[in-house]
Amino acid sequence: MTDIFKIARFSISTRSIDPPRGVVEIDTETSTLRFELNEDLAHSLCADLERFLTQPAQRSDARSAGADAF
DSSP states (O other), X not given: OOOOOOOSEEEXXXXXXXXXXXXXXXXXXXXXXXXXXXXXXXXXXXXXXXXXXXXXXXXXXXXXXXXXXX
């Protein structure tokens, strides 16, 4: 399984307005990752974050007990 890293900092900067393009920068404890962001991906990211922030509280059980460990 792939390691999960804790995000230390997250930023988005605009490269162009028409068409919308940007750069996502994610810092971890050991490195900085940079990704190009386009309008379609930005809308998808917004929808995913909205779903994450509004999901109902889930019952804690043995399978998810380690999920908050990172």
